Amino acid sequence: MKLRVGQTLLAAAIGLTMTLPAVAETIKLGVAGPHSGDLASYGIPSRKAAELVVAKVNANGGINGKQVELMVEDDVCKPEVATNTATKLVSAGVKVVLGHICSGATKAALPIYNNAGVIVMSPSATNPALTQSGEYPNFFRTIASDDAQAKAEVNFALNVLGLKKIAVIHDKGDYGKGLAEFAKIFLEASGKGEVVLLEGVTPGAVDYSAIVQKIKRSDADGVIFGGYHPEASKIVTQMRKKRMEIPFISDDGVKDDTFIKVAGKYAEGVYATGPQDNSANPLSQTAIDAHKQAYNEDPGAFYENAYSAALALVNAIQVAGSTDFDAMKKALQSSDVDTPVGKIHFDESGDAVGVGFAMYQVKDGQFVEVK
Template structure:
């Protein structure tokens, strides 16, 4: 009997010791994006933002009495890799996902996240159809969609640049062609002539054939739809061939890597991007955290990703749960202060409250111009 009592006491101690460990099980936050490859200059800043927010939350004791755990998956912005990355995150039982970052990868993964009933929030996927009609209730984003970007950029070209003839070159992807299509629709409705509309191969080495077409078309401006590696090569080819046509692109061009790759040929290029909010305390805090941890200024979409992480954490905390339905309700109803401003999310999942501006490369730096809109 004595031995039995001793054994029972020992078992009781084991159960008591295990109880706190069970109670303290971490909340897993998935982070999916291009953490390597050609578009890592977009994905790595987002991954850095996730690390910093999670570290800060954990240093303050976590949320709901639990620590956060980062689970990262690299998809290189390739749809075929994105589905595998999403499947792994789902298998890891993440509570929410920050990402993916590219529109094509996001489009490929949303059915998987919807089936698993997991909220995914992208800091940079802009294709309008991702949120159109609220058809993806588990998807949110902290970036302006291409409809908003197109409204801003086409209005800028019409009213500020007074364009009459426009050429469009795009990479034929969801993101790039979508941006070109939306601008074309707005501008043609206003009576602007389309003199060239053509796809280019993103990994092409020689763009001389399409540059010759551009020269013959004599547009007032070239609207480019795609990512900065392709834009850099195309613009360098244009300038080498003495084609001086001004260039305007989407937020994917607003990247220090673009200026480094294109060099002096980047001068004068226009792009859209979130409004400069550097005076906000939340922006200053996010910037200082990155500089302290990584020793350099943040890269593209860092502040969008930081805002997405804050929104997800805020929703879990406000809902008091990792239940997906409660998280979604909190995202729609609980405002959150972020580096981009105080955000809420519309019924379709688009961010409301952030601003969007036109920028131009001047003397090797992106400068915000006096032309912006606020998302509602």
């Protein structure tokens, strides 16, 4: 730790001396992520997105008359490399970074950027603590965090359906249990509803009627389930057969056509969260077309999130009038910007408002978005 502080100070010192001559001519935008190695396919689409957005901005005369210069650095998705990447970017005088890609690498690099007053925006790091811990006031992201689904489910249950007593069930797996635990935390924090039951079921068991009876006895007026569709369809089927008509809310592990196929008529009315559908957004089409034109192929992972992050950063610099930390932060939080993932701004903790999961409901054998 001592070493890291030392490193950071040194980096900041070098950064100060090196930025002075360049600051008047260009705005430096750092792009960090894996561009080589196993996980390169996660990082390269973001780099391409940044290149395309910057080329467009520069062609239109830059930001407030200044050209944008890209500084691309590879972190191979490794935390120990990411600290070097960050130090390198900071010392090159970068004030705004698009990256990093992996949550672990992002977490390692953030303190270095934070000490240097650098704004960082990730298109893909989903670890909830990055925004929620409050340790990284310089961090923003254009992707929903891992707990966003649980939050979407809880908000829907409490505010849209008006439920008060909720049974939270999961399948004991990493994904399902994690989701259920987040749901419990959000439910308890909301003060509007209580968790009347929190239990895991054994996947693949021959019968779930005991747990269904238990849900009934808990007097819950809704069920939130974390897990995948085979268990969800069994539980819903047995609930409906026991004449329990309370809402059943689940996640994108259930938002699968197999669920509807298997649960049949019992699937009707079940709610499930799933990623937002951006295909109707013209900007998303523009971004994808730009990629196809430049590279003659479909974009890869996180491309739209990165494209949106680049647009959001450019917009913030424009509104703030400079790359000053406080002014940019304020601009990111207050100024709406149209992006491929929708019209977004950022909340206090750095998560994008308007990005995330939408709620779907099974109607006539299909998942339909609930507006």
